Amino acid sequence: MEQYVQEKSLPVAYPKEAAETHVKRKSSFIAALPFIGPFLILIVLFYLVPVVLTIVMSFTGMDFTLEWKFVGLKNYIKLCQDKSAGIAALNTLKYVASTLLINVGFGFLLAITTTYFTKKQNTGLLFQTIWMLPRMTPAVIYALLWLWFLDPTEYGMLNAFFGKLFNAPPRDWILTSPMPVVIIANGLIGASLGMVVFSAAIKSIPESYFHAASVDGATDWDIIRYVIIPFLKWPIMFMTIWQTLSLLTSYEYILLITDGGPLNKSEVWALYSYHKAFGSYEFGYGAAISVVLVIIAVIIALVMLKVFGYDAMMNRGKTKVQG
Amino acid sequence: MPQVKRNKRGILHSAPIYIFLILVSLPIVIAYLWLFASSFSSKLTLGIFPKGLTLNNWRFLWSEIKLGLTAFESIWPVTLNSILLAGSITILEVIISLLAGFALSRMDFPGKDLIMKTTIILHAFPGVALLIALFYVLNFINLLDSIMGVVLVKVALELPMATWMIKGFFDEIPWELEWAAYIDGCNKFQLWYKVILPQIKPGISAVAIFAFLAGWSEFIYSYTFLFSSEHYTLAVFLKNLIGDFRFLDYGLLAAAGLFYLIPVIVFFLISQKSLMKINFGGIKG
C-alpha cells in the first residue's frame, strides 16, 4: 500500500501552532468493496433502479391502468404549457429559501445555545429534546396539532389566545396565510436536524481548543467565530446542500396541513407531482414533473458543490490537526 | 466540554441565552402539554384548557378498540412490528453507513468520486415519485407485503444522508490515530472497529437517532407495500384510527399519538446521555 504525506493549508484558524499533515492512500476498488459493497447493493437496487424506472415512466402515459404506454415527450410538452406548474415553481422557490433559513440558521443557533452556552448538559438536553418533539411526532399527529392550533373558529388555540388577550376576532390562519404556516411548520421540524448534527460536531471539537482560547482571553464571540464555525464549516455546508434538496422534494406536511391550498397558493413542485400521480392517476405526468425537479436539483447541487468547494470537502478526511 | 472554562462567568451572563431558549421553546411546550392534558381529559374542547380527568383515552393499552362493527387490532403486536421495523432500519443503516463512510473518508479508490456525487444527486429525487417503481422492484424480488422489504427500501433511501454524515465525522478524526494503529499491526477492519469507531460516537448517535426516527415514523412505504394486517405498524394503525371519518374522540387520538412518541423520546434521551457520559465523563468527575 502506497502512502505519502503532503502539506496542506489548515481550514482551522486556531490554534496558531497547529501543524497538519495530509495523508493519502491508494486502494483498489476490490479492497474497498467489503466496506462499500452493502451500501452499493442497497443504493443500486432500491434507489438507482427505481430512479431509472421513474425516468422511463416519465416518457409514458401511465395512468390508472398502470400500463407503460410510451408517448415520447408528450408529458414534457404538457408541462411547459401548464400554468399551475409555473405557480408551483414560484411557491417552491419561496418555500425552500425561507425554510432553509430556519433549518440551517435557527438550527445553528439552537446548537450553539444548547451545546456551547448552556452550562448544565441536562438543561441543554432538555431544550434539545423539546425541539426534537416535532420531528419525533408522527406526521399525522403533528399535522393535526397544527390544525387544532390554527382552527378558524374561536375555539382554535391561537384564536382563543388572541381572543382572550387582545379581544381579536377569530382568524382563518390557514386560508389567509398558507405559505407562512407551511414554512414554520416545516422549519420547526427541519431546525432539529441542524441542531443535532451541529451539536454533535461541536461536541467533537477537542476540548483543548476551548481551553486554549479561554486562556488567551477569547470572548464567546471569538470562540464561535474562530473555533466553532471553522470546525462546523463542513457540517454547515453539508446541511445547506442537503436541506435544499430535502426541501425541494418535501411535500408530506404540506399535504397534511394545507394540501397545497387554498387554490394553488401553497402547492409546491413535489406536492404537485404527488397530486398528479396519486390524486388524478397521471403517473407518467407525475414522473415527468419529478424528473424536471431532479434536473433542477442536480444543477443546484452541482453549483453549490462548486461554490463550497467540492474537492476541499472530499479531501477533508486527510487533514490532521494537532492540538 | 465547553463548560470547563466557563465557570468563571456567572448566571447573569447566560441569562439572555436561557431567556431566548425558553421563549422560542414555549409554543412547542404548550402544544405538547396540551396534547398530554388532552389524553387524560374526558371532555376535549378545541380551546386551551381540556377538562375532566380520565384514563379512558388510554384504553387501547388494555382492551381492543371497537368502532361500530370494526374492531382494531390490539396495539401490542402492531407496536412490536414498529420496533422490528425501526430497529432493523437503525442497525442496518448504522452498520452500512459506518462501513461506507469509512471507505469514503479514509480510502481512495476508483469510482469514489462518482459514488459520492451520485448519492447527493439521488437525494434530489422525491421519494414519493419512486413509489410505483419501488413497487415493481419489490415485486420482482418477492419482498412485497414483508416488513423486511420496507426496511431495505427505507435504509436505501436514508443511506446517502447517513453515510455523508458519518463521513464527516470520520474526516474529523486525526490521521495519527490510524497511523499508530497501523504501526501496531492492525488491519483495516480492526482499525475501523477498534480505533476509529470509538472516536465517532457522537456521529453514530446522531445517525442512529435519525435512522430510528425515520424507521419509527415511516408511513408511506408501510402503508403502500404492506397488505396484511399482521404486518401493520403503528403509523399505519394510527392512520386507520384517525380514518377519514373523524369518528374517534381527539382524546384517544392524543393518547395514541403520545404512545407513539414515548419510545422515540426515550431512545433519544438514552443515546444522547450515554454518549455524553462516555465522551465527557472525565471532565464531569
Place this chain on the structure above:
Amino acid sequence: MKKTLKTLVVILLALGLVLSGCGGRPEESAEPATAPVTETVVFEVESYGSPADATRVTNLEEAAQELNEILQEKGDNRRVEVKANHVSSGYDEYNQKFMLAHKTGAGADIRTISHSDIAMMAEGGYILELDDYINDSEWGKYVKDIYPNLWDAAKWKSKIYGIPQDTEARTVYFRKDILRKLGWSEEDISELPEKIEKGQFTLDDMTSIAKEAVDKGFAKAGIYHRPNNGAFFPAMVYNFGGKLFNQETNKLVFDRKAIKDTLDYFYKLAQVDKVLPTGMTSMEWRQIHQNWVEGHVLFWYGGTWHWAEYQEVEYHGELGKLTEDYMFENMGYALIPAASKGGKPVTLSQPYVYVINSNTEHPDLAFALVAISSQPKYNAKHAVGSGHLVISPLAAEEPLYKENTFLSDVQYMLDYTKLQPNHHEFGKFTSALFKAIQSVEIGEYDPEKALNWLEEQVKNDIDEIEFID
C-alpha cells in the same frame, strides 16, 4: 485477526438474515383443497366506509354460511370462506393499493367501491363484467329486484360491472329549535320538507332565513357544507340545471352557465350574505359536527348517513351521543331546495357497489356470494345500521327497515336523486370545481374570475371534456 473475522461474520450474517429471512407474499387467495371431499375457497373481501359501514363485509361473511348450505344441497364440493377487511381511511389509497396488488396477480376478490369508480376499474381491466352472471346464472334471481337506477349507476359503456350494495341521499338538515326562535309555528316547520319538494321554498329563501337567524343572533352560522371535495358540489351544479356528462360522446361536460351560477351561489353565501363561514373549507369535520349538533348552525348540507352518525358518536359537548328523540325534536331534513321557484329540488346519490376482481379464480362463487348478500334481510340490516338506503323495493318492505322512521321518511328522495357520471376523469373535475368554490368563498376570486380559472384548469387537466354555454 480473530476479531476481524468475527466482525465480518456478524455483518454477513446480519445481511444474510435481512436478504433471506423475509418470506414471500402469501399465496393466491384460492387455495387447493386440503381435505379430499370439500374444497375451501377463501375469498379476500374488502370494503371502504365509516366504521358503521362494516356490514358491507360482515354481510358477506354471513352470506357465506348461506351459500355453503346451498352448495352442500347442490352437491357442489366447494365451500366458501371469507377473509374480511374493512377500511376507514384513505379511499384513494384503498383503491391504489388494490390496483398495485392486482398488477401482481393478487388483490381482494370482492370489494366495495363507489359506483363512480366503475369507469376507472372497468377500463383498467381490474374488475369483471357481470352481465352474464346476472342474466344467465342460477344466482341472478337474488339481484333481479334491485332498482333500475342503481343498475345504471353500476354500468360502464352500458355493461354492468358492479352489484349495487347501498345508496344514500344528500339532505338539507335544519334546526327546528332555531326556526321556533324565529317565530315559526310547528306547522310551518313540519311543512317545510313538503314545500321544498314542491319547489315553493328555494335556495334564496333558505339563504334569507339563514341570514335572519344570524342577524338576530340565534345562530352563529346560517349554513354549513362539507369542508372538502365531495359529491355535494356536483349536486349543486345539477341543481342549477347543469349537465356534467354527454352520454352519446362518453365525454364530460363543462356547463359554463350552471357552473357560474353555482359559483355565484357560494360567493353570495360566504361573501355577500355572510351566512356561511368564509373559512368553511378549512374547518375540521369534528368541529362542524359539534357546532351542528349543539345547535349553532341553522342549515347543514349533510347526508342521510349522518343521522346514524349523530347517535353513534359523541359530538355534543354535553349530551354526547344524541338520542333519536332529541334529533326528531330539534332537527328536520329535506331535499336540497330548487334553485328557482317552482323548480325541482335535487339530491345526489353515490351508490356503493360490489365489484369482483378479474384475477379471482372462482368468479361464479364470488358472484354467488355477492348475490346472496343482496337479499333484503342482509341489505336492510346494513341500511339501518349505517343510515343508508336499501337497494330494492323488497328490502324497503323489511320490517326492520320499515320501522325506522327516518329511513322511511327519506326513501322518497330517491325519486329526485341524480348520479355522478361514470367517467375516469370526473375526479379531476370535482377537485378543480371544489378549489374554484373555495376561492370564491374566501374572497380570493370573484365568480367570473373563478370560472375562468376553472375552465383553464379543466382544459389543461382533462382530455375528454366538451364545453357548453
